[in-house]
Amino acid sequence: MIDDDVLATHRQELRRGSVVLACLLVLRTPDYGYALLEALDAKGFAVDANTLYPLLRRLESQGLLTSEWNTDESRPRKFYRTSDDGSAAADLLIRDWQQLQDAFAALKDES
Amino acid sequence: MTPTLTDRYVAATLRRLPARQRPDIDTELRALIADAVDGREEAGVPAADAEVQALTELGDPVRLAASYADRPLHLIGPALFVDYTRLMIVALSTVVPLVLVGVAFVGVQAGDGILATTRDAGLAALVAAFHILFWSTALFAVIERLPALRARRTQQWSPLARAALPERGLDPVTIIAGTSVAAVIAAALVILQTVGPVFDAGGAPIGPIEPSLWNSGALLLVWFLAVASIGTAFAGHYTGWGYPQAIANAVLNVLFAVPVIVLTLSGSFLNPDFFAASGWPDGVGVVGWVIVIVIGLLSFTDFVDGFARARRTR
Numbered sequence: 001m002i003d004d005d006v007l008a009t010h011r012q013e014l015r016r017g018s019v020v021l022a023c024l025l026v027l028r029t030p031d032y033g034y035a036l037l038e039a040l041d042a043k044g045f046a047v048d049a050n051t052l053y054p055l056l057r058r059l060e061s062q063g064l065l066t067s068e069w070n071t072d073e074s075r076p077r078k079f080y081r082t083s084d085d086g087s088a089a090a091d092l093l094i095r096d097w098q099q100l101q102d103a104f105a106a107l108k109d110e111s
Numbered sequence: 112m113t114p115t116l117t118d119r120y121v122a123a124t125l126r127r128l129p130a131r132q133r134p135d136i137d138t139e140l141r142a143l144i145a146d147a148v149d150g151r152e153e154a155g156v157p158a159a160d161a162e163v164q165a166l167t168e169l170g171d172p173v174r175l176a177a178s179y180a181d182r183p184l185h186l187i188g189p190a191l192f193v194d195y196t197r198l199m200i201v202a203l204s205t206v207v208p209l210v211l212v213g214v215a216f217v218g219v220q221a222g223d224g225i226l227a228t229t230r231d232a233g234l235a236a237l238v239a240a241f242h243i244l245f246w247s248t249a250l251f252a253v254i255e256r257l258p259a260l261r262a263r264r265t266q267q268w269s270p271l272a273r274a275a276l277p278e279r280g281l282d283p284v285t286i287i288a289g290t291s292v293a294a295v296i297a298a299a300l301v302i303l304q305t306v307g308p309v310f311d312a313g314g315a316p317i318g319p320i321e322p323s324l325w326n327s328g329a330l331l332l333v334w335f336l337a338v339a340s341i342g343t344a345f346a347g348h349y350t351g352w353g354y355p356q357a358i359a360n361a362v363l364n365v366l367f368a369v370p371v372i373v374l375t376l377s378g379s380f381l382n383p384d385f386f387a388a389s390g391w392p393d394g395v396g397v398v399g400w401v402i403v404i405v406i407g408l409l410s411f412t413d414f415v416d417g418f419a420r421a422r423r424t425r
Contacts, residue, residue: 033139034146050170053143054178057136069138077146078139 019047019055021097024090027065030081056080064089117144120166127176136179144169187251195251202243204347205359208339210239212366215335225331232335286344293337309389319385319398324374336367352420360417368410375399 022045026036033053040047059065064086070079082090114122121140125133147165152158169175177184187195214235218228303309304318304325311317318325340363347356374380380402386394 032146033143034150038150048170049143049147049168050175050178053140054175054181057179058181075142075145076138077142078135 015046019045019052020059021090021093023052023056023059024064024082024086024093027080027082028087030068030079032070032077032079036080059086116162116166117141120144120169120172123172124176124179127173128180132179183255185255186248187255191251191255195247198251199243199247201353201355202247203240204343205355206243207236207240208342209359209362211236211342212332212335212339212363215332216366219327219329219332222327228331286341290337290341297334303385309385311384311388317382317385317388319382321379321382324379332370333367336363339363340367352417354418354421357417357421361414364410364414364417368406371406372403375402 019040022040022043023036026039026043031039033049033056036056037047037049037052040052056065056067060067060080064083065080066083067078067080070077121137121144124140125137128136144162144165147168148158148161151161151164156164174184176182211232215228215232218231223231300318300320304316304320306316309317320330324330340360343356343359343363347360371380376399378399381395381399383392383395386392386398
């Protein structure tokens with residue numbers, strides 16, 4: 001019988017970092033914080049609001065995202081978009097992900 | 112107008128952020144909270160509950176602000192923790208014993224009694240320990256919070272930095288055996304000095320130690336030296352022996368050996384009456400030389416051995 005807490009920790013460790021890649025991919029079309037949170041949630045990436053919002057700013061300061069205020073609607077919203085550097089980083093991360101997937105598949109076949 | 116829950120939440124977050132980040136995060140955070148409240152209301156949650164739920168989801172504003180400002184939520188992180196404990200242990204195991212002996216020395220010089228000297232030396236050692244704990248913690252907490260300092264830090268660990276197996280200093284068995292022998296000698300001296308079996312013509316006990324020296328309380332210092340050097344040896348066993356411990360050990364040895372040898376040679380350590388009364392008048396000279404040679408050799412070998420052990424540990 002596996003301890004639920006232990007399992008939860010391992011799953012969290014495995015998912016850590018996947019949110020960054022998901023953000024870079026989703027934000028190839030510009031979007032604002034809350035809508036991104038909903039979109040990630042709908043696609044199965046569980047992330048907390050208080051993790052996502054500071055993360056967006058960190059990615060912006062690293063040059064992977066750019067931002068723009070949109071004042072067309074009733075409340076001003078900050079829209080984030082994946083930069084060229086961000087796209088390049090996303091391609092690299094996707095390649096890493098696929099290599100991992102292949103490696104796991106190979107391991108599974110061997111056993 | 113009374114501030115809303117959101118106003119209070121945003122204010123609590125902004126207060127903990129650098130001024131240049133505030134206006135931008137102010138506007139964005141309000142919009143994010145309003146969006147979350149709208150989302151919940153559309154899902155059928157009553158307006159009052161929706162705001163509470165949205166803010167609860169964002170969590171403690173202190174944590175949120177730390178996350179926005181990229182500030183650590185720990186005092187000293189894993190990158191610095193090993194250096195922190197190492198510095199603290201080295202400082203504790205060398206400075207505290209020296210403070211204990213130093214204050215006891217001053218107390219005896221000033222003619223304070225046994226109790227007063229013990230109390231002062233103990234308190235001073237405790238205060239020194241607290242200072243070391245506090246200041247090394249403060250220093251590393253500051254380094255943790257200044258990214259420029261954090262990045263500049265430290266030589267990298269390398270297996271080559273310690274070629275030999277780590278030297279642990281003396282092992283506990285040796286330390287305990289040495290302590291027991293010293294305790295037996297001390298007890299024998301006290302009994303000889305105050306109880307007998309050697310008495311003068313008036314029937315009062317005569318001891319082997321010169322009475323004026325005994326009554327001055329200066330021998331109390333030996334007790335402090337013993338405590339300090341046993342403490343250093345034990346600490347060295349558990350933390351690894353290095354040059355700081357070797358230096359403390361050397362200072363303690365010099366503080367012990369030099370006064371004993373000088374006093375013995377000048378004739379103010381041993382009591383000639385004791386040897387005369389026990390029927391061995393030449394004994395004062397013979398025992399005096401034995402003391403000078405034994406103490407001198409033991410202290411010298413321990414002095415040198417301390418540095419040799421530190422050297423092997425590098």
